[in-house]
Amino acid sequence: MSPTTPRATPGAGALEVQDLVVRYDTGSRQAVQAVDGVTLDVARGETLALLGPSGCGKSSLLRAVAGLEPVASGRVAWGGDDLDGVPVHRRGFGLMFQDGQLFPHRTVAGNVAYGLRSRGGSGGDGPAGGGRVSRAERDGRVAELLELVGLAGYGDRAVATLSGGERQRVALARALAPRPRLLLLDEPLSALDRGLRERLAADVRAVLHATGTTAVFVTHDQDEAFTVADRVAVMGGGRLLRVATPEALWREPGSREVASFLGYQAFWPADDGLLAVGPDGLRVVAPGARPTPDGVWPGTVAEVVFRGGTARATVDLDGPAGLQRVVAVDPAGAATLGADVRVTLDRDLCTVVPDPERAPGLPARAAADGRG
Numbered sequence: 315m316s317p318t319t320p321r322a323t324p325g326a327g328a329l330e331v332q333d334l335v336v337r338y339d340t341g342s343r344q345a346v347q348a349v350d351g352v353t354l355d356v357a358r359g360e361t362l363a364l365l366g367p368s369g370c371g372k373s374s375l376l377r378a379v380a381g382l383e384p385v386a387s388g389r390v391a392w393g394g395d396d397l398d399g400v401p402v403h404r405r406g407f408g409l410m411f412q413d414g415q416l417f418p419h420r421t422v423a424g425n426v427a428y429g430l431r432s433r434g435g436s437g438g439d440g441p442a443g444g445g446r447v448s449r450a451e452r453d454g455r456v457a458e459l460l461e462l463v464g465l466a467g468y469g470d471r472a473v474a475t476l477s478g479g480e481r482q483r484v485a486l487a488r489a490l491a492p493r494p495r496l497l498l499l500d501e502p503l504s505a506l507d508r509g510l511r512e513r514l515a516a517d518v519r520a521v522l523h524a525t526g527t528t529a530v531f532v533t534h535d536q537d538e539a540f541t542v543a544d545r546v547a548v549m550g551g552g553r554l555l556r557v558a559t560p561e562a563l564w565r566e567p568g569s570r571e572v573a574s575f576l577g578y579q580a581f582w583p584a585d586d587g588l589l590a591v592g593p594d595g596l597r598v599v600a601p602g603a604r605p606t607p608d609g610v611w612p613g614t615v616a617e618v619v620f621r622g623g624t625a626r627a628t629v630d631l632d633g634p635a636g637l638q639r640v641v642a643v644d645p646a647g648a649a650t651l652g653a654d655v656r657v658t659l660d661r662d663l664c665t666v667v668p669d670p671e672r673a674p675g676l677p678a679r680a681a682a683d684g685r686g
């Protein structure tokens with residue numbers, strides 16, 4: 315692990331993944347290597363988000379941990395015990411998917427209660443183990459879980475009458491019912507609209523923390539990963555690119571690839587590498603403002619959008635990397651379509667990543683000095 319990959323949650327190691335390879339035989343000569351030598355661990359009570367673009371291998375990794383996908387090489391272990399050969403239902407892991415997969419003919423309570431029966435023999439750390447619980451215990455647990463996910467009093471409702479967000483809350487309650495020792499969530503919110511996703515992501519985090527659940531949460535949405543997780547693992551091309559707390563990952567993405575995936579919008583030559591310009595790292599300078607020490611560049615406004623109380627201008631900027639389209643916040647509302655503006659940099663909202671084209675020790679290709 316690199317120095318920027320601290321443990322978010324101290325505690326005994328729970329899930330260990332070592333040099334994991336998942337391969338699909340597609341019938342053609344070249345098999346698809348979906349997971350390419352990934353090593354990571356998740357501590358007890360920790361939520362780890364697996365973040366990366368479509369096709370980078372997130373689901374394949376999750377499915378291999380669940381036992382749903384064969385492991386070509388490497389190891390998956392829980393608490394030091396190798397899970398090789400342990401079938402899905404004996405791992406004691408819970409699963410939750412994008413579409414919730416609720417039983418349409420059961421009530422909300424019936425769906426959550428089903429989770430109490432579905433546990434495997436080796437699963438869970440809690441008293442509801444083995445699937446043998448009394449009716450009173452079961453009803454109590456169902457009510458407790460519905461309260462936890464914000465659906466108290468919904469027990470008798472038919473699943474068909476629920477909204478998409480409510481269904482996913484039921485699916486979460488059902489997955490948590492048997493107290494799985496690890497909960498694996500595969501894009502559980504991605505079928506919902508953006509506003510709902512943001513609210514539910516915060517709720518999922520609260521529920522996972524309140525129950526002390528250890529979880530791996532797969533998503534392609536940075537905001538969701540940052541909201542839900544104690545640590546975020548960024549994948550690309552089957553490989554693990556970076557693991558860190560949300561704050562450390564943002565501050566030090568470690569590579570241009572990770573930085574651009576997180577939303578850094580431009581990469582400019584700098585003395586110590588590449589200056590990664592944050593999504594809010596550029597600002598339209600009000601006419602007549604004094605030049606800033608970080609540089610000022612001229613540009614032409616191609617578009618203006620007003621969102622969340624702030625105007626953002628898309629600007630064709632004649633900047634340190636030549637002519638480039640960027641987005642700059644426009645606090646004074648000075649930018650209008652087609653106008654010539656000047657744009658400055660807010661270094662506090664930028665970071666530096668290594669420049670792969672520059673060997674260590676060689677001078678910078680060019681300084682990111684601005685022009686007035």
Ligand SMILES: Nc1ncnc2c1ncn2[C@@H]1O[C@H](COP(=O)(O)OP(=O)(O)OP(=O)(O)O)[C@@H](O)[C@H]1O
Pocket residue numbers: 338339340346347348366367368369370371372373374375534
């Ligand atoms: N059953 C399969 N057979 C062949 N190739 C597969 C199979 N499942 C996944 N792949 C391939 O493995 C790679 C990784 O897929 P995977 O679904 O794990 O990625 P992902 O990051 O979860 O993507 P997404 O976010 O789109 O679900 C992709 O190239 C995909 O086409």
